[in-house]
Each structure stands twice: as structure tokens, then as C-alpha cells.
Amino acid sequence: MIRFENVTKRYADGTTAVDDLSFEVAEGELVTLVGPSGCGKTTTMKMVNRLIEPTEGRIFLDGDDISGIDPVQLRRRIGYVIQQVGLFPHRTVLDNTATVPHLLGVKRAKARERAAELLDLVGLDPATFGDRYPEQLSGGQRQRVGVARALAADPPVLLMDEPFGAVDPVVREHLQNEFLRLQQAVRKTVLFVTHDIEEAVRLGDRIAVYGQGRVEQFDTPSTVLGAPATEYVADFVGADRGLKRLSVTPIEEGDLEQPPVVHLDDPLPKDLEGAGARWAVVLDGENNLHGWISAEHARAGTGTVREHARRMEAWLPVGASLKQAFSTMLQHDAGWIAVIDERSEGRFLGVLTPARLHEALRRSTAADARDIAREDVDLETVASITAT
Numbered sequence: 001m002i003r004f005e006n007v008t009k010r011y012a013d014g015t016t017a018v019d020d021l022s023f024e025v026a027e028g029e030l031v032t033l034v035g036p037s038g039c040g041k042t043t044t045m046k047m048v049n050r051l052i053e054p055t056e057g058r059i060f061l062d063g064d065d066i067s068g069i070d071p072v073q074l075r076r077r078i079g080y081v082i083q084q085v086g087l088f089p090h091r092t093v094l095d096n097t098a099t100v101p102h103l104l105g106v107k108r109a110k111a112r113e114r115a116a117e118l119l120d121l122v123g124l125d126p127a128t129f130g131d132r133y134p135e136q137l138s139g140g141q142r143q144r145v146g147v148a149r150a151l152a153a154d155p156p157v158l159l160m161d162e163p164f165g166a167v168d169p170v171v172r173e174h175l176q177n178e179f180l181r182l183q184q185a186v187r188k189t190v191l192f193v194t195h196d197i198e199e200a201v202r203l204g205d206r207i208a209v210y211g212q213g214r215v216e217q218f219d220t221p222s223t224v225l226g227a228p229a230t231e232y233v234a235d236f237v238g239a240d241r242g243l244k245r246l247s248v249t250p251i252e253e254g255d256l257e258q259p260p261v262v263h264l265d266d267p268l269p270k271d272l273e274g275a276g277a278r279w280a281v282v283l284d285g286e287n288n289l290h291g292w293i294s295a296e297h298a299r300a301g302t303g304t305v306r307e308h309a310r311r312m313e314a315w316l317p318v319g320a321s322l323k324q325a326f327s328t329m330l331q332h333d334a335g336w337i338a339v340i341d342e343r344s345e346g347r348f349l350g351v352l353t354p355a356r357l358h359e360a361l362r363r364s365t366a367a368d369a370r371d372i373a374r375e376d377v378d379l380e381t382v383a384s385i386t387a388t
């Protein structure tokens, strides 16, 4: 969808900002460009919408050499989100979002209708926020308007330059999650610039790690963390890459353990301990997760499971990251968490225990070309780092 072919950019003062860059971003793929300040990320990005022209090389969009496309036409195919957002201060949130479609000839009422849908999509209720002015929004809310506005013309490509850079870490994580959900729905081809490796790893289908003007490694987050191509990349992703790996490794069905299972209307299981279990998972009639029951309660109680079952607080959908699993365990002080299939209304799949989490982490590590040091994936190390 976007292809860089031996692209170099030298500024008039002789600075080589980008040096012989070649890579390709597939349709619907989200590629993060990450690297230290001044390494050429923004220059790369701005060459795609022709805010900057390359000195050498060519860039293709959907097979067309962009140097042959009129910049105004080109930019209609490309949404652009920047850190400072650049909302029009004297226009309401709704009008800000509707601006581009309106400029493209969509009737005002229609453009506003679409803008309201988009605000909803980025998590801003149009009834509450639509008539506000940018200065009446928080930083995070302004960023969301920026994203909604970039999506308004429904461009196939989005360029995002540190879009969440100006907000605090909590809001930032929230925006990242929302953006990932949004991307699932809209599947744009996205180039996303950040200097934060955590953000790059979290969001990217693939990551381009920049050194000075050059891409040192272009690969999946898991491979970049597990098998850094160069010393430089290893340094950049950091010594705690085992920990970062938690956030890019999803829980798979094969990782789960199958505990004893009882149903709500079953008689109490009297001998769970005899079967070597301290608890059982409780399911409803549809085999969806209801809760759990301890062996002790089951042994001492009377009646059916229903009267003694406790609500399940620590659960996650399959596909959630090991990091989420780990933090859910810590948050609920739980020795295990239940994993469900959200697509089938909560069907219970099994439980993840610390031992299984550790195995999953090993699996993900072993999948890479080069092993990372064993202590990097040691769960106790992970626990001690996360707890501090």
C-alpha cells in the first residue's frame, strides 16, 4: 500500500535526515516508526503526503508513484494526525470534524451527521461534546477529535505523528487501547510515529526501529523484542524487553489449564480436595462463565452450587495479552484467571495460572530466531519488577 524505494532526504544545510530507506506497509497494516529524537521519523512521514520531497528514491501509494500525484489530490487519500492536533479554535468540535468532508463537497448536514458518527466512534458523545470549542476539551479529548477529523474523509491511509505525545501516561494508555479497537473496525493503513518503544510495541503490527536516518530493524514487535537485529536495537528496546514481551504475547487456548468444572444447578461437589483441587469453576446452562466455588465451601455447604458460587472477578478474553493477565492476577490477588471466548458470549475456555503464563512466555520467546537470556523471561523477575 505504501512503498519506500531507496528514499533519501538531504536538507539544504547538508543534514541527511533519511538515508536510503526501503520498506513496505501492507494494506490495513499499522506500522510504528520508533527511534530517538532527530532520527528522521517525521521526515519519513511528511514525504508520504508530500509536505517534504525526497532528494532521491521513490514512494508509491497503492502502486502509484506519488511524485506524479497532485499534492492536494494525494492528501485527500491520506488522513494526518499530529501531536498539536491543530483544531480550528473558533469552530465547534462537530464543525472541526466535518470540515474536510464539507470541503470535499459533501453537503453540510450530511458532513455533520458523519462527523457525529465519528465522534461517537472515538468515544466522544456528540450530544455532550459536539457544540464545544477545542479550548473546552481536555488534551485527551482534543486528540480524539484529531483522530475523528482525520478519519472524516474516510482516507485509506492515516499518518499519525506522536498523536498521543502530549497527554499523561494514563490517558495515553487509554487512547492507545481505544485506537487499537478503532483500528480493528476501520482497518486503515497506518504509519505511526513515536519515540516511545512501549507505544510502538503495543500498537504496531510491525515496527521500524530507526537509527540515525536508517531503519535498523523492520519486524514484528515480538521479533524486535526477542531477536533485536543489532546492538543498537537491543539497547533501544531496553534490558527489560522480557517484560515488554508480555504486552505483545496473546493468551492462546493451548496455554490454558482445565480445572474441575461444575454447573449452577449441580449438587455441591463434595470431594474436590480428593481430586487434588482447591476450587472449581462454575458455569451456567450455556457453559458460560458464572463464577467459582472453593473446595472448602463445597464440602461444608448444603444445597446446589448456585447458593455457594462466588462471582468471578479475575477473567479475560482469549487473545488478551499476557501483561493484562499478569496485571489482572496482581490486581485481584488471584492465583489464576479464567479465560473466556468473548465472541461466543463468554464461553469458558480454561484458566491461566502463573506456571502456564510462564510457559506461554517461553513459547513466544522460543518462536524467535534468537533466544533471549533466560532471566529475561523469569516470572519472578517479572513479578519483582512489576510490583515495584
Ligand SMILES: Nc1ncnc2c1ncn2[C@@H]1O[C@H](COP(=O)(O)OP(=O)(O)OP(=O)(O)O)[C@@H](O)[C@H]1O
Pocket: 011, 012, 013, 015, 016, 017, 035, 036, 037, 038, 039, 040, 041, 042, 043, 044, 195
Ligand atoms: N527543514 C530542515 N532543515 C534542516 N534539517 C532539518 C529540517 N527538518 C529536520 N531536519 C533535521 O533532520 C533530522 C531528522 O528530523 P526529523 O524531524 O525527521 O526527526 P524525528 O525523528 O521526527 O525527531 P523528533 O522525534 O524529535 O520529532 C534532524 O537532525 C533534524 O534536525
